[in-house]
Amino acid sequence: MNKKLLVLWILVIPFFGIAQQKISIIPQPVSLSVQDGHFTIDKNTSIIFNKNENDLLHAANFFDAFVKNISGESLPYNVKKNKSIFLEIKKTAEIGDEGYLLDVTPNSVKIIANDKAGIIYGMQSLFQTLPQIRTNAALEVPCMKILDYPQFKWRGMHLDVCRHFFSPEMIKEYVDLLSEYKFNTFHWHLTDDQGWRLEIKKYPKLTSVGAWRADRRGIPWSESRPTQLGEPTPYGGYYTQQQVRDIVAYAKERNITIVPEIEMPGHSAAAIAAYPYLSCTQQPQTTITGGVYPKNFESNYCPANDSVFIFLENVLKEVMQLFPSKYIHVGGDEVDKTSWKNDPKCQALMKKLGDTSEDQLQSYFIQRIEKFLIANHRKLIGWDEILEGGLAPEATVMSWRGESGGIQAAKMHHDVVMTPGTPLYFDHYQAGPAGEPLAIGGFNTLKMVYDYYPVPKELDSSQAKYVLGAQANVWTEFISSREHLEYMVLPRMLALSEVLWTPKSEKNYKDFYHRLQNQFIAFEEKGFHFCLGNFTVAIKPSSENGKLMVTLSSEIPEAKIYYSLDGSDPDINSILYERPVQIDSSLTLKTVTVINGRVMGVKPAEQKFVMHKAVGKNVTYANPVSRYYPADGANTLTDGVRGTVAVNKYWHGLQGKDLIATIDMGTGTSIQNITIGCLQHYSDWIFLPQSVSFEISNDGINFTNLGTVENTISPDEKSAVIKDFSLDFPAQKARYIRVTAKNLGVCPKGHPGEGKPAWVFADEIMVN
Numbered sequence: 001m002n003k004k005l006l007v008l009w010i011l012v013i014p015f016f017g018i019a020q021q022k023i024s025i026i027p028q029p030v031s032l033s034v035q036d037g038h039f040t041i042d043k044n045t046s047i048i049f050n051k052n053e054n055d056l057l058h059a060a061n062f063f064d065a066f067v068k069n070i071s072g073e074s075l076p077y078n079v080k081k082n083k084s085i086f087l088e089i090k091k092t093a094e095i096g097d098e099g100y101l102l103d104v105t106p107n108s109v110k111i112i113a114n115d116k117a118g119i120i121y122g123m124q125s126l127f128q129t130l131p132q133i134r135t136n137a138a139l140e141v142p143c144m145k146i147l148d149y150p151q152f153k154w155r156g157m158h159l160d161v162c163r164h165f166f167s168p169e170m171i172k173e174y175v176d177l178l179s180e181y182k183f184n185t186f187h188w189h190l191t192d193d194q195g196w197r198l199e200i201k202k203y204p205k206l207t208s209v210g211a212w213r214a215d216r217r218g219i220p221w222s223e224s225r226p227t228q229l230g231e232p233t234p235y236g237g238y239y240t241q242q243q244v245r246d247i248v249a250y251a252k253e254r255n256i257t258i259v260p261e262i263e264m265p266g267h268s269a270a271a272i273a274a275y276p277y278l279s280c281t282q283q284p285q286t287t288i289t290g291g292v293y294p295k296n297f298e299s300n301y302c303p304a305n306d307s308v309f310i311f312l313e314n315v316l317k318e319v320m321q322l323f324p325s326k327y328i329h330v331g332g333d334e335v336d337k338t339s340w341k342n343d344p345k346c347q348a349l350m351k352k353l354g355d356t357s358e359d360q361l362q363s364y365f366i367q368r369i370e371k372f373l374i375a376n377h378r379k380l381i382g383w384d385e386i387l388e389g390g391l392a393p394e395a396t397v398m399s400w401r402g403e404s405g406g407i408q409a410a411k412m413h414h415d416v417v418m419t420p421g422t423p424l425y426f427d428h429y430q431a432g433p434a435g436e437p438l439a440i441g442g443f444n445t446l447k448m449v450y451d452y453y454p455v456p457k458e459l460d461s462s463q464a465k466y467v468l469g470a471q472a473n474v475w476t477e478f479i480s481s482r483e484h485l486e487y488m489v490l491p492r493m494l495a496l497s498e499v500l501w502t503p504k505s506e507k508n509y510k511d512f513y514h515r516l517q518n519q520f521i522a523f524e525e526k527g528f529h530f531c532l533g534n535f536t537v538a539i540k541p542s543s544e545n546g547k548l549m550v551t552l553s554s555e556i557p558e559a560k561i562y563y564s565l566d567g568s569d570p571d572i573n574s575i576l577y578e579r580p581v582q583i584d585s586s587l588t589l590k591t592v593t594v595i596n597g598r599v600m601g602v603k604p605a606e607q608k609f610v611m612h613k614a615v616g617k618n619v620t621y622a623n624p625v626s627r628y629y630p631a632d633g634a635n636t637l638t639d640g641v642r643g644t645v646a647v648n649k650y651w652h653g654l655q656g657k658d659l660i661a662t663i664d665m666g667t668g669t670s671i672q673n674i675t676i677g678c679l680q681h682y683s684d685w686i687f688l689p690q691s692v693s694f695e696i697s698n699d700g701i702n703f704t705n706l707g708t709v710e711n712t713i714s715p716d717e718k719s720a721v722i723k724d725f726s727l728d729f730p731a732q733k734a735r736y737i738r739v740t741a742k743n744l745g746v747c748p749k750g751h752p753g754e755g756k757p758a759w760v761f762a763d764e765i766m767v768n
């Protein structure tokens with residue numbers, strides 16, 4: 001047993017007693033009953049089905065290939081044997097589309113479904129009870145009865161093959177994984193700024209130029225400069241139309257529809273490098289290699305040039321010949337419309353159309369493409385930005401900037417696929433981040449994915465039906481190898497499979513986690529790379545009624561939590577966590593997850609607390625804090641927790657408005673210093689306040705200004721800065737403290753958000 005497997009077994013052993021008696025299928029079937037005995041598959045087992053049904057022949061081949069792979073034996077078809085596997089497609093009301101009935105007795109296996117998809121899924125459930133790699137052991141399927149069907153129609157996984165290219169073999173492995181866990185949609189992100197990956201016969205330069213770039217591996221993505229003129233472009237790749245046909249057919253056999261994404265009107269720098277006439281300026285440009293876009297680089301197609309639409313329609317014609325999918329994804333996200341603002345042709349077109357904003361020009365663009373797709377009997381799907389400036393009449397919206405775009409679209413009776421960044425971006429961290437491979441940011445753990453539900457509370461039942469399902473997205477700026485890709489999706493995609501397939505009432509994280517242990521063994525056998533889970537203890541402060549309490553929790557159901565308050569690295573001799581911990585002084589809490597007496601994870605989670613007179617006191621705001629930055633709740637500014645430059649955790653943020661916070665100290669308290677911590681994070685539109693003023697009051701109505709502290713750091717400073725604005729004054733008593741951090745107002749000249757509302761961020765108001 002290799003070392004890694006040994007570690008895995010240590011982890012699995014506590015649960016394995018349970019796993020052995022139980023059948024651990026993921027996603028959990030709607031109804032499953034296990035009986036005594038088993039059915040043994042050997043070379044005398046025949047697969048029986050109606051020879052006239054081609055779908056069943058394909059399904060039988062799929063079954064046979066699996067068995068041959070693990071046993072080396074092929075199974076006879078339609079030969080009378082004592083023990084047989086029966087496949088049947090017949091009208092069965094209780095299971096619907098994609099559902100199946102699986103009945104295993106010692107002498108027979110029956111799989112019945114309304115369609116081929118159901119037959120395949122019945123097989124996938126059965127396969128999960130068998131070994132996954134070549135074995136000489138008997139192939140014993142436990143006797144069981146399953147009735148099963150999905151909760152959602154769109155069960156998707158996405159993959160960006162533009163930021164890094166993945167081989168056709170890798171795509172097939174991905175498709176296999178999707179099918180194993182009963183996903184039915186593969187969203188293939190085929191074009192973007194850093195690469196065009198699909199052969200288009202009419203436009204060969206899309207791949208001879210647009211699929212290749214200078215090799216900048218080893219250079220951080222954010223510093224990776226475009227290919228220089230004359231520089232070799234060895235890095236990249238593309239799929240030939242023949243390879244695509246092969247992959248589409250392979251996917252179809254496994255009930256996976258591939259939805260191709262051809263991005264427009266933005267994220268199109270690779271196409272423009274190949275054919276400069278597609279942009280507004282029509283200037284030549286080299287291929288982008290990463291995150292650096294120098295001035296004058298064009299990412300957008302020009303909407304005021306009919307040749308652009310002729311090009312796109314020709315491209316889409318070839319796309320539709322390759323992909324039978326009803327949906328064609330046209331992107332539509334993150335279009336920086338500056339080039340349209342600066343282009344007289346675009347401005348003239350806007351005038352002609354009566355448009356008052358460039359968003360409407362994007363809407364014109366998307367609507368024109370939608371007409372073309374509808375005329376070709378296809379449906380347009382795009383990212384939620386396609387709502388801005390007016391949604392195309394029949395468009396389906398993929399909601400990624402949270403769920404609000406999806407909610408808006410469903411209320412307008414448009415179909416929706418939910419794919420909110422939190423928790424469904426699988427390029428985000430799933431654990432750590434200490435000890436984890438570098439990720440783009442964010443933190444979407446296994447449990448966060450498991451707890452997700454695609455239908456938001458805001459929708460009533462007449463609107464909820466427009467939510468087709470959900471999808472996880474895998475952007476690959478930071479993912480360039482097969483191993484890393486596997487690691488980012490395993491096991492989070494298994495959690496999502498259960499979100500989309502299993503009835504909400506049947507979901508149970510603890511049970512899922514136990515079933516997952518068997519999947520880990522299978523992953524290990526197959527040589528897959530995967531994350532064992534998030535062992536980082538979550539530290540949640542809450543400040544109420546003058547007290548600072550800290551709750552600790554772990555995602556691992558049977559884990560124990562140990563912590564220390566003296567700065568030492570905790571182990572099993574430290575304090576066992578049993579109830580929320582009260583913090584009374586400035587200190588660092590460190591904490592670990594322990595399984596079976598073993599400390600898990602690479603580093604303890606830790607949190608520093610600063611004690612001051614306002615800790616635990618209630619805070620009210622004159623302007624509301626953005627719901628995107630709730631931090632730890634209403635009293636984040638008095639929870640003793642300082643922020644870090646990661647913007648999404650400990651900070652309260654307001655956009656375009658001043659932060660005006662009033663603290664009720666409870667009684668007249670003697671104070672002589674007030675300090676507020678603020679953040680500047682240029683790339684996230686967050687700027688230090690212009691100034692901060694400090695006031696006190698005894699009645700909460702009449703305030704005395706103690707002084708104002710001006711900002712001394714330029715808004716053009718691009719590196720992240722945390723600055724404390726602090727005022728000392730002669731000691732005095734006051735019940736109320738009011739702190740006003742004056743928002744910069746709008747993003748400064750030269751900033752990508754120039755003239756748009758700026759954010760002001762604060763983490764703590766410290767009173768001494």
Ligand code: ACM
Pocket residue numbers: 333334383400
């Ligand atoms: C996206 O993540 N830009 C859709």
